[in-house]
Amino acid sequence: MALAKVRTLALLGLVGHLVDVEVDISDGLPGYTLLGLPDAALSESRERVRSALLNSGLPWPNKKVTISLSPAWLPKSGSHYDLPIAIGLLAAQGVVENTVPETLVLMGELGLDGAIRFVRGVLPTLIASLAFGAKSAIVPVENYREAQAVPGLQVSAFTSLTEVVHFLQTGNSPIQEVSQEPEETHDFLDLIDVVGQTQARYALEVAAIGGHHLLLIGPPGTGKTMLAERISTILPVLTPAESLEVSAIHSVAGSLATRGLLTRTPPFVAPHHTTTTTAMVGGGSHAVKPGAVSLAHAGILFIDEAPECASGVLDSLRQPLESGCVTISRAVGTVTYPASFLLVLAANPCPCGKFNGRARGCTCSSREIRNYLKKLSGPLLDRIDIRAFVEAPTRLEMASEMHGESSALVKSRVVSARAVAADRFSGERWSINSKIPSSELRGRFKAERSAMAFLHKELDSERLSARGFHKVLRVAWSIADGCGDIRPTRSSVEQAFLMREGSFL
Amino acid sequence: MNKQILGAQGEEAVFHYLQGRGFTILDRNWRIKAGEIDLVALTPNDEIAFVEVKSRSSLKFGDPLEAITADKAYRLQKLALAWLVLHNMWGKEFRIDCAGVIFGTNGKSEIDYRESVL
Numbered sequence: 001m002a003l004a005k006v007r008t009l010a011l012l013g014l015v016g017h018l019v020d021v022e023v024d025i026s027d028g029l030p031g032y033t034l035l036g037l038p039d040a041a042l043s044e045s046r047e048r049v050r051s052a053l054l055n056s057g058l059p060w061p062n063k064k065v066t067i068s069l070s071p072a073w074l075p076k077s078g079s080h081y082d083l084p085i086a087i088g089l090l091a092a093q094g095v096v097e098n099t100v101p102e103t104l105v106l107m108g109e110l111g112l113d114g115a116i117r118f119v120r121g122v123l124p125t126l127i128a129s130l131a132f133g134a135k136s137a138i139v140p141v142e143n144y145r146e147a148q149a150v151p152g153l154q155v156s157a158f159t160s161l162t163e164v165v166h167f168l169q170t171g172n173s174p175i176q177e178v179s180q181e182p183e184e185t186h187d188f189l190d191l192i193d194v195v196g197q198t199q200a201r202y203a204l205e206v207a208a209i210g211g212h213h214l215l216l217i218g219p220p221g222t223g224k225t226m227l228a229e230r231i232s233t234i235l236p237v238l239t240p241a242e243s244l245e246v247s248a249i250h251s252v253a254g255s256l257a258t259r260g261l262l263t264r265t266p267p268f269v270a271p272h273h274t275t276t277t278t279a280m281v282g283g284g285s286h287a288v289k290p291g292a293v294s295l296a297h298a299g300i301l302f303i304d305e306a307p308e309c310a311s312g313v314l315d316s317l318r319q320p321l322e323s324g325c326v327t328i329s330r331a332v333g334t335v336t337y338p339a340s341f342l343l344v345l346a347a348n349p350c351p352c353g354k355f356n357g358r359a360r361g362c363t364c365s366s367r368e369i370r371n372y373l374k375k376l377s378g379p380l381l382d383r384i385d386i387r388a389f390v391e392a393p394t395r396l397e398m399a400s401e402m403h404g405e406s407s408a409l410v411k412s413r414v415v416s417a418r419a420v421a422a423d424r425f426s427g428e429r430w431s432i433n434s435k436i437p438s439s440e441l442r443g444r445f446k447a448e449r450s451a452m453a454f455l456h457k458e459l460d461s462e463r464l465s466a467r468g469f470h471k472v473l474r475v476a477w478s479i480a481d482g483c484g485d486i487r488p489t490r491s492s493v494e495q496a497f498l499m500r501e502g503s504f505l
Numbered sequence: 506m507n508k509q510i511l512g513a514q515g516e517e518a519v520f521h522y523l524q525g526r527g528f529t530i531l532d533r534n535w536r537i538k539a540g541e542i543d544l545v546a547l548t549p550n551d552e553i554a555f556v557e558v559k560s561r562s563s564l565k566f567g568d569p570l571e572a573i574t575a576d577k578a579y580r581l582q583k584l585a586l587a588w589l590v591l592h593n594m595w596g597k598e599f600r601i602d603c604a605g606v607i608f609g610t611n612g613k614s615e616i617d618y619r620e621s622v623l
Contacts, residue, residue, distance in 0.1 A: 027619050027620070029570055029571075029578070029603060029623070030568055030570050030571045062568040062570060
């Protein structure tokens with residue numbers, strides 16, 4: 001029989017679709033037809049597969065070859081179809097058993113010499129394959145560790161096509177090198193390096209406790225970036241489920257090797273302010289790749305010099321900020337990636353950067369200053385719960401030999417405060433303060449009577465919007481959790497109010 | 506080996522091969538302005554087979570049949586129709602076959618014959 005079927009998967013976002021690679025070899029003039037909406041990289045597979053087969057001493061059929069990637073309506077992209085196509089061709093020619101098991105999933109790009117090369121997205125693909133009843137998988141050796149993270153799948157990794165053929169013929173798998181336990185990436189960042197900044201440090205801690213978005217404003221060189229980079233050191237480590245999800249996203253983006261498989265540290269992503277909307281939220285014409293917001297999922301998205309961003313880029317953050325995921329529609333389909341992150345924006349107080357409330361050396365006109373911060377649109381700023389001024393450390397602080405608190409110390413407080421919150425919210429749909437629904441803030445999760453009175457007064461005097469009212473309460477809960485109060489007191493609400501206005505302490 | 510001689514030898518080999526399979530050869534190297542048909546034969550099933558022969562002295566430059574491009578196939582179809590019209594056989598069942606001939610170093614030929622390829 002000159003017909004064979006091999007299985008692989010197509011990945012659309014993080015959703016896998018089972019793809020049957022059907023190979024038919026019939027008499028007729030030599031020719032090669034690939035059906036099933038292949039993209040450019042996939043159309044090129046013919047040349048790679050042909051050279052790989054011939055250079056591995058395996059037969060290439062000089063006949064009419066028809067390959068169908070089914071379902072035909074699903075656009076397919078990428079180079080991981082090379083290996084299933086090659087094995088399909090060999091099965092159709094009878095070189096390997098024609099009945100390649102249906103529970104076996106193959107993935108891999110072929111080199112011209114028959115080497116099997118690294119492909120993106122192996123982790124989410126194999127996770128998805130489980131839903132289709134896959135029992136075993138063949139992957140490139142460079143994807144072995146990633147593939148092993150999928151529970152309940154018999155994974156074999158190979159370096160060359162001949163090895164795969166040998167394996168399928170005899171069932172003898174090559175001896176796999178024992179994979180090492182994933183090393184936790186050692187972060188050398190520590191809050192201890194930051195001089196002074198008591199106010200900003202506290203803002204960071206509260207943001208970390210409740211998962212509140214944060215805006216840091218300060219002159220250049222005062223440590224905004226330094227502080228932001230250190231937030232991930234005070235956040236609790238990811239849960240195994242979160243870490244798997246983050247690894248899956250990074251696998252699709254091809255950045256798993258740099259991030260490290262199943263790393264428990266929350267990701268820190270800092271796109272440059274010249275970044276495009278597509279790079280920020282994800283996209284691309286063939287494969288819809290995750291953007292910065294998804295790479296920062298369960299971690300921190302830091303945008304330095306935020307007012308310099310193209311306005312559309314910042315506003316594109318509104319949907320993920322609201323819903324915790326991004327939905328991108330392209331010709332290939334609609335893709336949803338998780339994008340629940342802690343947003344940290346940093347901005348200079350004015351275009352020249354020297355304005356710090358006392359106007360020392362600032363050469364900007366008041367209109368310039370107004371226009372500069374106006375670039376952060378109202379709806380975006382409204383989603384930011386905490387504003388903190390980062391001021392130049394004083395001479396006393398610089399000269400002092402006393403260190404600030406270390407990340408470990410702050411983290412331990414954040415972790416215990418989060419535990420208190422998680423305990424309070426057990427059985428609810430949310431577990432951190434920034435996610436308390438508005439109605440609950442007016443009902444079960446009210447602040448103390450005097451604190452509520454304070455807020456109502458501010459509301460009456462129109463210094464606080466309805467949204468702001470709820471935001472202040474959420475931050476107040478985080479402050480209360482930080483100091484061990486069972487309910488936000490008047491002082492924590494006042495403090496939260498000032499933090500929202502950006503003028504506290 | 507000269508290209509023309511190689512081609513002629515290839516056609517000769519296919520000619521004998523087809524006779525051996527019981528084909529009646531109707532025409533050889535039929536040529537008009539638009540091109541040439543290498544062999545025209547009547548098959549045992551009373552079909553007319555138009556045969557394009559491609560010869561190579563080795564497989565070094567790929568399979569001889571790979572040399573038949575879409576363009577060449579389109580020309581073959583037009584020529585076949587022309588032959589049928591000019592021989593008053595319009596309406597008869599016909600097909601287009603291709604034969605790839607490889608001459609080994611020992612002078613022996615190997616024929617890869619494909620029926621109804623277009």
